Amino acid sequence: MPPQATPQPEVRKNIVGFLKSFLGIIRILQIIFGAGLWVTIAANKYEGSMHFVLFVAVLFWLLTLALFFLTLLNKQDLVPILGGDHWLLSNLLHDVAAAVLYLPAIGVMIHKTEKYSYCNLSEYKYPCVYKVYFTAAVFACLCAVVYLLSAIFNGCRKCRGRAGLFSPHLFCCHHFTA
Numbered sequence: 326m327p328p329q330a331t332p333q334p335e336v337r338k339n340i341v342g343f344l345k346s347f348l349g350i351i352r353i354l355q356i357i358f359g360a361g362l363w364v365t366i367a368a369n370k371y372e373g374s375m376h377f378v379l380f381v382a383v384l385f386w387l388l389t390l391a392l393f394f395l396t397l398l399n400k401q402d403l404v405p406i407l408g409g410d411h412w413l414l415s416n417l418l419h420d421v422a423a424a425v426l427y428l429p430a431i432g433v434m435i436h437k438t439e440k441y442s443y444c445n446l447s448e449y450k451y452p453c454v455y456k457v458y459f460t461a462a463v464f465a466c467l468c469a470v471v472y473l474l475s476a477i478f479n480g481c482r483k484c485r486g487r488a489g490l491f492s493p494h495l496f497c498c499h500h501f502t503a
Contacts, residue, residue: 343397351475352393355423358471359386362464369457375437378430378465385423385472392416417483420476427469434462 343349363382366375395401396412407415437458444453 339399340397347478348475349397351471351478352389352396354471355389355468355475356386356393358464358467359389362386362461362468365457365461365464369454374433378433378461381423381426381430382465382468385419385426385468388419389423392419413479413483417476417479420472420479423472424469424476427465427472431462431465431469434458434465438462 344353359382363379363386366379366382371379392415395404396416401412404412404415438455441453441455441458443449444451445455
């Protein structure tokens with residue numbers, strides 16, 4: 326049996342460092358909440374404007390997975406035009422776009438939840454999608470919050486002149502000078 330290659334200590338240290346960083350934790354939360362949203366919707370009957378919510382959830386879930394693994398493996402230089410020195414800006418634009426598109430998705434989810442609120446009564450005996458829509462609305466709100474946090478964090482880093490996602494100071498907003 327050939328010996329298995331193990332990651333070098335420096336690579337492992339970078340991976341663990343990213344996973345423990347603010348951005349790594351936020352990306353993991355984005356992936357979890359996004360998956361929760363689209364699985365909740367896709368596992369149940371949906372129609373009309375729910376297609377938009379599902380589109381936003383799946384699109385940004387897939388893009389976030391790509392960003393997460395490219396950053397985790399430190400392979401962002403392999404992405405033409407968006408990688409290298411533009412990686413922080415690419416992440417910032419991704420997070421802003423996600424936060425902005427999740428806002429109408431939240432509106433759709435709240436509208437659908439209110440529309441089916443009549444069937445949340447204990448006496449109502451027919452199948453009801455109220456709890457599904459309520460759960461999806463919560464996931465959509467959580468997604469919007471973590472994308473907004475990430476956008477603020479990356480925007481702060483960009484304003485402070487950080488060229489990339491990996492720099493000595495993880496939190497750039499903790500030192501404000503007048």
